[in-house]
Amino acid sequence: MADDAVSSGGADGVLPGWEIVVGLEVHCELKTRTKLFCGCANSFGQEPNTSICPVCLGLPGSLPVINKQAVELAIRIGLSLNCTVDKSIFHRKNYFYPDMPKDYQVSQYEKAINENGFLELPLSKKVVRIERAHIEEDTGKSMHVGGDGGRIHGAVHSLVDYNRAGIPLVEIVSAPDLRSAEEAREYVTELRSILVASAASDGKMEEGSLRVDANVSVRRLGVEEFGTRCEIKNLNSLRSLVRAIGYEARRQVALIESGEKVVQQTRHWNEDQGVTTAMRSKEEAYDYRYFPEPDLVPLEPSAEWVTEIRSHIGLLPASRRERLTSLFNGVSSGPVYDQIVTAVGLGLDDLVAGAVAKGAEPRLALARATNEVASDLGNLEMLTVDNFTEAIRMESEGKLSATQAKTVLGKMLESGANAREVAKSLGFEAMDSTVIEGLVDQVIRSSPKEWERFSSGEDQLAGFFVGQVMKLSKGKADGKIVTSILRSRRS
Amino acid sequence: MANLAKLSLSEEEELMYTDQLAAILDHARDIMALDTDDLSPTAHPLELRNVFRPDVEAASLSRDEVLSQAPASEDGRFLVPRILGEAP
Numbered sequence: 001m002a003d004d005a006v007s008s009g010g011a012d013g014v015l016p017g018w019e020i021v022v023g024l025e026v027h028c029e030l031k032t033r034t035k036l037f038c039g040c041a042n043s044f045g046q047e048p049n050t051s052i053c054p055v056c057l058g059l060p061g062s063l064p065v066i067n068k069q070a071v072e073l074a075i076r077i078g079l080s081l082n083c084t085v086d087k088s089i090f091h092r093k094n095y096f097y098p099d100m101p102k103d104y105q106v107s108q109y110e111k112a113i114n115e116n117g118f119l120e121l122p123l124s125k126k127v128v129r130i131e132r133a134h135i136e137e138d139t140g141k142s143m144h145v146g147g148d149g150g151r152i153h154g155a156v157h158s159l160v161d162y163n164r165a166g167i168p169l170v171e172i173v174s175a176p177d178l179r180s181a182e183e184a185r186e187y188v189t190e191l192r193s194i195l196v197a198s199a200a201s202d203g204k205m206e207e208g209s210l211r212v213d214a215n216v217s218v219r220r221l222g223v224e225e226f227g228t229r230c231e232i233k234n235l236n237s238l239r240s241l242v243r244a245i246g247y248e249a250r251r252q253v254a255l256i257e258s259g260e261k262v263v264q265q266t267r268h269w270n271e272d273q274g275v276t277t278a279m280r281s282k283e284e285a286y287d288y289r290y291f292p293e294p295d296l297v298p299l300e301p302s303a304e305w306v307t308e309i310r311s312h313i314g315l316l317p318a319s320r321r322e323r324l325t326s327l328f329n330g331v332s333s334g335p336v337y338d339q340i341v342t343a344v345g346l347g348l349d350d351l352v353a354g355a356v357a358k359g360a361e362p363r364l365a366l367a368r369a370t371n372e373v374a375s376d377l378g379n380l381e382m383l384t385v386d387n388f389t390e391a392i393r394m395e396s397e398g399k400l401s402a403t404q405a406k407t408v409l410g411k412m413l414e415s416g417a418n419a420r421e422v423a424k425s426l427g428f429e430a431m432d433s434t435v436i437e438g439l440v441d442q443v444i445r446s447s448p449k450e451w452e453r454f455s456s457g458e459d460q461l462a463g464f465f466v467g468q469v470m471k472l473s474k475g476k477a478d479g480k481i482v483t484s485i486l487r488s489r490r491s
Numbered sequence: 492m493a494n495l496a497k498l499s500l501s502e503e504e505e506l507m508y509t510d511q512l513a514a515i516l517d518h519a520r521d522i523m524a525l526d527t528d529d530l531s532p533t534a535h536p537l538e539l540r541n542v543f544r545p546d547v548e549a550a551s552l553s554r555d556e557v558l559s560q561a562p563a564s565e566d567g568r569f570l571v572p573r574i575l576g577e578a579p
Contacts, residue, residue: 032546039549048567049554057557069546089534096497098571143568159568297539 020249021217021226022184023176026191027169028201029138029209030073036137036168037064037106044207048161056166058102063295070168071113073200074135075301075309077170078114080198080316081130087300088113088134090293098160099139107136107171109290113299119174119194121186122321122341128187129175138167170200176215176226181245185238188212193317193345205237212241216248218256227252228262232276234269244269248276320344323353327362336363339370346374354385360392368392372409382416383409391419398478401470404428428476433485436469436477440485443468455490462486 032042038055054062078085091109112134119128141164146156172191178184192210195201203210217229232248235241252262267276315323324340331337343349348369355365368391373383391412395405400423411422443465444451454461462483469482492512493500500508554567563570 034546034548039544039547040551041548047554049557049569050567051551052554052557053549053551057552065542065544067546068543071543087540098569142571144573145565157573158571159565160571161568292534294535296535297537297542298534300540 015218015249015253017221018218018249018253019221019223020180020245021176021219021229022178022181022245023215023229024172024174024178024184024187025213025215026172026174026188027138027211027213028077028172028195028203030070030168030170031199031201032067032069032073032168034067035166036067036070036135037166040163040166042167044209046163048163051163052165056101056162058100064106066296066299067168070135071299071301072309072312073168073198074113074133074170075306076198076313077172077195077200078117078133079306079310080194080200080313081114081117081119081133081172083114083117083130083133085114085301085306087111087298089298090135090296091290092293094289098158099142100165101140101162105137105139106293106296108134113301119187119190120318121183121190122317122344123186123338124183126177126183128177131173131175133170133172136169136171138164138169140165176217176229181242181249184214184245185242188238188241189345190317193347196347197316197320198313208236211236214241214245214248216245216252217262218249218252227256228264230262230264230276231266232269233266233279234271236271240269240271243271243274244276247274251276317344320349324349324366327353327356328366336366339366342370342374346370346377348373348380351380351383351385351388355389355392358385358389360389361396364396365389365392368395368405368409372406373413376410376413379413382413387412387418394419394423398481399423400428401475401478403475433481436473436481437485439469439472439477440465440482440489442472444489454486 029042034040035042035051035056038053040051040053040056043051055064075085088108088111090106092104093107093109094104096103112132114133115131117130117133119130120126121128140160140162143159143161145159174187178187188210192203192205195210196203201209205211212235214232214235215229216232217227219225219227230248230252232244235244248267255262266279268279269276321340321344324343325331325337328336328340331340340349343352343366351373352362352365352369355369356362365388369388373380373388388409391400391405391409394400394408395402400408400419404423404426407426408419408422408428411417411426412419415422417425447465447468450461450464454465465486466479466482469477470479493505493508558564558567558569561569
C-alpha cells in the first residue's frame with residue numbers, strides 16, 4: 001500500500017513540483033450558558049448525561065426553541081469575519097448513528113446566517129475567503145468499549161454521553177485558499193484569536209471547543225484545476241493539523257506519482273502513528289436526506305439588531321495588532337512584529353499596552369510578556385498591569401538584572417505578589433554600584449592578561465568580565481552596569 | 492432506497508412502495524411543470540420569524556430516571572450496539 005511507503009516523519013515537507021491546496025472547516029462551540037434549543041447547561045467536564053432534557057434527547061412531543069444569545073454570538077462571528085449577515089433557515093441532517101438521539105442533527109444547509117467573508121493572515125498577509133459560517137448543534141460523545149484505544153475497530157459496544165448533544169456550534173468554512181500546512185496553522189491561530197476577541201467562544205482546542213477538519217488535495221505546480229480531495233478528521237491540536245496535512249499531501253503525491261489515483265474519502269488522523277487512514281469505504285453512499293426543519297421558523301435578523309451586535313464586538317486582533325505596532329513606529333515585519341502577533345494571539349496585548357501606557361519600556365514589556373508571561377498563561381489573572389509595569393521598570397532601571405527579572409515575573413505569576421515584595425523575598429536587593437565596582441576591580445586584578453587584551457581593544461572580552469562579576473555577585477549584579485564600569489575603567 | 496434507509500422489506504412491500512413512490516414522483520413532476528418564476532420559496536408555512544428563548548438555564552432531567560428507561564446503560568452512559576460506521 002502506498003500508505004506504508006510514505007514517511008510520516010518530518011514537518012511540513014516541501015514537495016518539489018507540487019502545490020498543496022487546503023480548505024478548513026472549523027467547528028467552534030459558542031460561549032452561551034445553555035444549549036442551542038433547550039435550557040440545559042452548556043458546560044464542559046460535567047458528569048455524563050447530567051445535562052440532558054426531553055428536547056436534546058429527542059423525546060416525543062418535545063420542541064426546540066432557539067437560544068437568542070447563540071444567534072447573537074453567531075452573528076458576532078460573521079461580522080468579525082467580514083461576512084454578509086442575512087436571513088437563514090434550519091435543515092435536518094438525517095443519519096444512522098447514535099450520537100444524536102433524534103437521529104438527525106439540526107444545521108443550516110441551504111442558507112447560512114453568515115456568508116462570503118474573509119480573514120487576513122497577520123504574518124503572510126494572505127487574504128483567505130470564508131464561504132460561510134453557519135449555526136448547528138453539536139452531537140453527543142461516543143466511547144467505544146472493547147476496541148483499541150477508543151476506536152471503532154473491534155469495539156464490543158459503545159457508550160454515549162449526550163451532554164454535548166445540542167451545544168451551539170458555528171461551523172466556519174474557508175475557501176480552498178491555503179497553500180501549505182503552515183498557512184493552515186496561521187489561519188486557525190488567527191481565527192481562534194478572532195473568536196476569543198469577539199467573546200463568541202473560548203477557543204480551547206484541548207477541550208474540544210475548537211475542532212478542525214481539513215480538506216487536502218495536491219496539484220502539479222502551474223496546474224489550475226484542483227486535484228481530488230480528502231477530508232481529514234480528528235485534528236485536535238495545531239500540531240496535529242500541521243502533521244496531518246504534511247502526511248496527507250505526501251501520501252497523495254506518492255499515489256499519483258506511482259500512477260494511482262486519489263480516491264475522494266474521509267480519513268482519520270492517527271496522532272500516535274502519524275498517519276491518516278480511510279474512515280469510510282467509497283461504496284457507502286451517504287444521503288443525509290436534508291429537509292427544512294419544520295419545528296423552527298426562519299431567522300431574519302433586522303438591520304438594527306445586526307448594528308447593535310456589531311457595537312458589542314470588542315477590539316479584534318487586527319486592531320489590537322495596530323494598537324501595539326503604533327508603539328513601535330508601525331513595524332510590519334521582523335522579530336518585534338512577530339512578538340506583537342504572538343502577544344495578540346495569546347491575549348497579552350492589553351497587558352503590554354497597559355504597561356506601556358503606565359511608562360514601561362515598550363520593547364522590554366513586549367519581550368517579557370511574550371516569553372516569561374506567555375510561559376505561564378494559566379496564571380495570567382494573578383498579574384495586574386500595575387505589578388507587571390513595576391517589574392519592567394525595575395529591570396529597565398537596573399534594579400533587577402535580566403535573569404532576576406525573569407525569575408521575579410515567574411514568582412509573581414505564581415503568587416500574585418508585587419515585584420518589590422518578590423524581589424525582596426528572593427534576596428534580589430538592588431546591588432549598590434559601589435559594591436559592583438569593587439567586584440569589577442577584584443576580577444581585573446585576578447585576570448591581568450585578559451584585562452590587557454580588553455584594554456587594547458579586544459571588545460569581545462567584555463563578556464568574560466561580565467560573566468566573572470556575575471559569578472562573584474551570584475547573578476545579582478546588573479550586566480549593563482557592569483559593562484559601563486568596565487568601559488570607564490578601560491579609558 | 493430501502494438500503495439507504497436501512498429498512499428490510501419483503502418483495503411484496505418493495506413492489507407496493509415502488510408504486511407509491513412512483514405516484515409521488517409523478518405528482519412532483521406535475522408541480523415542477525408549473526411556472527413559479529414570480530414566487531419566492533416558502534421556508535416555513537407559518538409567517539412567524541425569529542422565535543427565540545432567552546439564554547437562561549432550566550432544570551435537566553435526573554440521569555437515573557432517564558437511564559432507567561434506556562434498554563441498556565453503563566457508567567452513567569447509554570449502552571448501544573457496536574457501531575460499524577463512523578459519525579458523519
